[in-house]
Amino acid sequence: MNFDFSDDQRLLQDAVRTMLAETSTSQAVREVLEGRASHCAAAWRNLIEMGAVAAAVPEQYGGAGLGHLELCLVAEEAGRHLAAVPLSSSFYLAAEALLRAGSEAQKRHWLPRIASGEVVATAALGSRERYRAPAPLAFDGETLTGTSPALADGGIAGLAVLRVGGELVLAGLAGAGVSREPVPTLDPTRPLAEIRFERAPAERLPTADAAAVAARVLDGAAVLLAFEQVGGAARILEQTRDYALERKAFGRQIGSFQALKHKMADIYAAIELARVHAYYGAWALSSDAPELPRAAAAARVAATRAYVVAAEEGIELHGGIGFTWEMDCHLHYRRARHLGQLIGSEHAWRARLADALIEEAA
Amino acid sequence: MDFRDTPEEAAFRAEVRAWLEANGNKRSRPDEVFGEGLDDAARLAAAKAWQAKKAAAGYAAITWPKEAGGRGGTAMQQVIYQQEEAAYLVPGMIFEISIGMGLPTVMTWAAPELKARFLRPGLAGEEIWCQLFSEPGAGSDTGGVRTRAVKDGEDWIVNGQKVWTSGAHFCDYGILLTRTDWDKPKQEGLTMFIVDMKAPGVEVRPIHQMSGDAEFNEVFFTDVRIPDRYRLGPECGGWKVMLSTLMQERLSVGGNLPTDLHEHLIALARKCEWEDRDGGPRPAIEDARVRARIADAYLQQKGVELIIARGLTAISKGKAPGPEMSITKLVAAKAMQDIAAFALELAGPEGLIGHQALGGDWRYMQRLWLSSPGARLGGGTDEILRNVIAERVLGLPGEIRSDRKLPFRELERA
Numbered sequence: 001m002n003f004d005f006s007d008d009q010r011l012l013q014d015a016v017r018t019m020l021a022e023t024s025t026s027q028a029v030r031e032v033l034e035g036r037a038s039h040c041a042a043a044w045r046n047l048i049e050m051g052a053v054a055a056a057v058p059e060q061y062g063g064a065g066l067g068h069l070e071l072c073l074v075a076e077e078a079g080r081h082l083a084a085v086p087l088s089s090s091f092y093l094a095a096e097a098l099l100r101a102g103s104e105a106q107k108r109h110w111l112p113r114i115a116s117g118e119v120v121a122t123a124a125l126g127s128r129e130r131y132r133a134p135a136p137l138a139f140d141g142e143t144l145t146g147t148s149p150a151l152a153d154g155g156i157a158g159l160a161v162l163r164v165g166g167e168l169v170l171a172g173l174a175g176a177g178v179s180r181e182p183v184p185t186l187d188p189t190r191p192l193a194e195i196r197f198e199r200a201p202a203e204r205l206p207t208a209d210a211a212a213v214a215a216r217v218l219d220g221a222a223v224l225l226a227f228e229q230v231g232g233a234a235r236i237l238e239q240t241r242d243y244a245l246e247r248k249a250f251g252r253q254i255g256s257f258q259a260l261k262h263k264m265a266d267i268y269a270a271i272e273l274a275r276v277h278a279y280y281g282a283w284a285l286s287s288d289a290p291e292l293p294r295a296a297a298a299a300r301v302a303a304t305r306a307y308v309v310a311a312e313e314g315i316e317l318h319g320g321i322g323f324t325w326e327m328d329c330h331l332h333y334r335r336a337r338h339l340g341q342l343i344g345s346e347h348a349w350r351a352r353l354a355d356a357l358i359e360e361a362a
Numbered sequence: 363m364d365f366r367d368t369p370e371e372a373a374f375r376a377e378v379r380a381w382l383e384a385n386g387n388k389r390s391r392p393d394e395v396f397g398e399g400l401d402d403a404a405r406l407a408a409a410k411a412w413q414a415k416k417a418a419a420g421y422a423a424i425t426w427p428k429e430a431g432g433r434g435g436t437a438m439q440q441v442i443y444q445q446e447e448a449a450y451l452v453p454g455m456i457f458e459i460s461i462g463m464g465l466p467t468v469m470t471w472a473a474p475e476l477k478a479r480f481l482r483p484g485l486a487g488e489e490i491w492c493q494l495f496s497e498p499g500a501g502s503d504t505g506g507v508r509t510r511a512v513k514d515g516e517d518w519i520v521n522g523q524k525v526w527t528s529g530a531h532f533c534d535y536g537i538l539l540t541r542t543d544w545d546k547p548k549q550e551g552l553t554m555f556i557v558d559m560k561a562p563g564v565e566v567r568p569i570h571q572m573s574g575d576a577e578f579n580e581v582f583f584t585d586v587r588i589p590d591r592y593r594l595g596p597e598c599g600g601w602k603v604m605l606s607t608l609m610q611e612r613l614s615v616g617g618n619l620p621t622d623l624h625e626h627l628i629a630l631a632r633k634c635e636w637e638d639r640d641g642g643p644r645p646a647i648e649d650a651r652v653r654a655r656i657a658d659a660y661l662q663q664k665g666v667e668l669i670i671a672r673g674l675t676a677i678s679k680g681k682a683p684g685p686e687m688s689i690t691k692l693v694a695a696k697a698m699q700d701i702a703a704f705a706l707e708l709a710g711p712e713g714l715i716g717h718q719a720l721g722g723d724w725r726y727m728q729r730l731w732l733s734s735p736g737a738r739l740g741g742g743t744d745e746i747l748r749n750v751i752a753e754r755v756l757g758l759p760g761e762i763r764s765d766r767k768l769p770f771r772e773l774e775r776a
């Protein structure tokens with residue numbers, strides 16, 4: 001057994017961390033927050049050029065051909081630095097769906113374009129929860145009609161993988177028959193858009209079992225998102241700790257109050273628990289182990305909890321200043337929410353975890 | 363990153379399996395425990411016999427150096443042995459303090475001839491050890507011990523009282539924290555000794571626990587003579603010796619979280635029925651609320667297992683395990699309490715009936731529910747562990763205290 005990343009993998013992580021510290025600054029993220037940019041272009045370009053985001057795309061399709069373990073560590077850094085980039089849309093979801101279900105021609109055409117950043121891709125693979133039932137998507141074998149109501153990075157994506165009934169469909173978003181409208185979002189640093197298709201040209205991903213492919217891709221995304229969540233949670237806890245050492249009340253550092261110490265100790269414990277579940281998920285993902293559904297669901301639930309609590313209590317422990325627009329606390333509060341609901345809420349994933357456990361104990 | 367056994371690990375696992383099959387008894391039910399139906403003395407004798415066999419085969423202290431009677435093996439091998447042994451009927455806690463705390467302290471601090479004297483019989487279960495730190499006035503605040511040791515020629519004379527001493531009623535030796543200098547500040551006047559629990563002047567009185575058992579004791583010392591060569595570490599160096607022991611304790615308690623609690627929950631939920639707004643009764647296992655708690659149980663217990671796996675990886679690469687190890691006991695003990703309590707709730711009002719009448723299936727969770735409050739206290743309370751994490755891991759300020767610099771004698775007066 002070896003339950004850690006290798007030195008080479010850690011070197012890649014360090015390089016990504018150094019780069020993001022320079023490009024994914026609070027100021028850069030706020031350009032997106034305040035609507036002056038659709039994403040953080042400098043950070044995205046660097047991530048692409050380092051080969052980091054296409055770590056898990058094989059070399060013959062223009063990727064770095066490293067693997068998912070590397071991508072997990074890139075994800076942790078993206079989360080840590082609140083990177084406002086279409087990483088999950090393009091690489092955790094769309095590229096993975098293409099790799100698992102695309103025809104050779106589809107892979108040869110699209111994956112190099114995604115890996116080089118020429119095209120941003122996105123995906124909607126189905127969620128167990130919904131509110132409004134939009135005009136359902138309909139695919140007639142050649143064209144797509146209907147609405148996808150909240151497509152991540154839909155404003156800039158040129159390609160989408162969509163689950164339509166029992167099929168996975170690949171639709172270009174740049175051509176005729178597609179219109180898009182940005183929707184206001186609770187985490188404006190990760191924009192969503194509503195996409196309408198009106199007899200837009202589209203093609204099927206030739207898989208016999210779209211549901212299984214979607215579930216497998218979502219499991220992988222759950223692990224990768226868990227790394228983003230752990231990265232973000234660790235960062236906001238560090239910032240909260242630093243503030244608690246600086247700020248004084250009643251003649252003492254607020255960090256010396258036991259109520260605050262114990263709260264931070266509990267948050268630390270929650271983050272470490274999430275981290276090891278994420279590691280376990282990374283192993284299951286990278287080795288295609290049969291434990292993946294259980295490991296991925298556990299990582300998702302633990303990491304969602306940890307980041308939400310770290311972000312909520314981060315504001316509380318900062319006091320009034322934590323409630324201001326200028327502090328980064330709310331960026332984490334928003335991002336924790338975005339990551340925690342993007343591929344379905346923790347409740348759906350907890351149910352999935354229970355399904356896996358009970359099935360195993362049969 | 364790889365969770366599977368390496369070829370060497372797989373070979374060791376096969377060896378352990380073969381040995382256990384030849385020498386051990388497999389559990390016949392998941393909740394069967396060692397020595398059921400035996401009285402205390404017979405169970406102790408059976409436990410000692412098992413430990414002797416295990417030691418002779420080199421499995422009693424896998425990670426210890428060969429010179430000390432161990433196997434010179436790896437931490438991973440230790441874990442593999444424990445994983446395989448879990449399916450067998452083996453004595454649980456009896457040797458835990460000996461092997462997890464008492465003997466490692468002897469190994470670290472005692473003179474070579476004492477190691478030669480104590481380590482082998484301890485590993486073989488011929489002698490059992492206890493840990494005598496806590497006192498009525500010194501629990502979390504261990505530095506406040508008042509048990510007095512006074513030098514008398516080549517000996518020390520000890521007077522005082524310890525409390526909560528697990529296993530003292532069947533132990534042969536103990537590691538004993540005393541105060542030898544009352545003019546130094548509290549943590550600086552302490553000295554650690556080996557004490558013979560059968561020596562004249564040692565009196566052990568069992569304490570009736572909330573669980574109904576009597577696993578811990580009060581221990582009184584009246585003019586007990588301890589030779590100076592039984593001193594562990596320097597005079598007034600007891601605090602450091604104690605910290606080295608407690609670090610071992612926290613690791614070993616964290617490592618004791620059973621890894622199949624969610625499976626126990628699943629098995630019980632299959633036998634109970636729940637109703638909700640949609641009707642019923644249906645098997646509780648189909649209820650979404652029950653399923654959510656099963657998932658949460660897994661998150662906690664598997665999380666602790668994984669944190670330990672990460673620590674082991676660090677050890678196997680020659681690094682120190684990270685500070686995250688300090689959360690294992692905190693998470694594990696509370697998880698046991700929560701999981702056990704929920705298991706009882708599965709049966710509603712009937713869940714209040716003792717297992718003797720309700721059925722053996724419930725024994726395990728009922729016992730866990732009654733023992734878990736102790737797990738949250740022993741080896742450092744939840745609150746003390748949070749202080750440790752906040753201060754040592756997160757770097758937050760220490761507690762405000764007024765007792766650090768004063769000579770202990772003056773604190774006593776105040």
Ligand SMILES: Cc1cc2nc3c(=O)[nH]c(=O)nc-3n(C[C@H](O)[C@H](O)[C@H](O)COP(=O)(O)OP(=O)(O)OC[C@H]3O[C@@H](n4cnc5c(N)ncnc54)[C@H](O)[C@@H]3O)c2cc1C
Nearest residue numbers: 493494495496501502526527528736739740741743745746
């Ligand atoms: C099952 C069991 C087995 C044990 N076995 C042994 C043994 O073999 N040998 C041995 O020496 N001891 C043993 N102990 C004793 C154990 O170490 C102590 O009970 C424990 O350290 C708490 O000390 P106390 O009981 O004096 O409680 P106290 O220290 O009086 O604590 C009372 C409450 O105050 C809280 N508290 C105290 N200080 C602080 C602080 N600074 N900040 C916040 N909260 C604080 C505690 O968390 C607790 O909630 C055992 C205990 C149990 C329950």
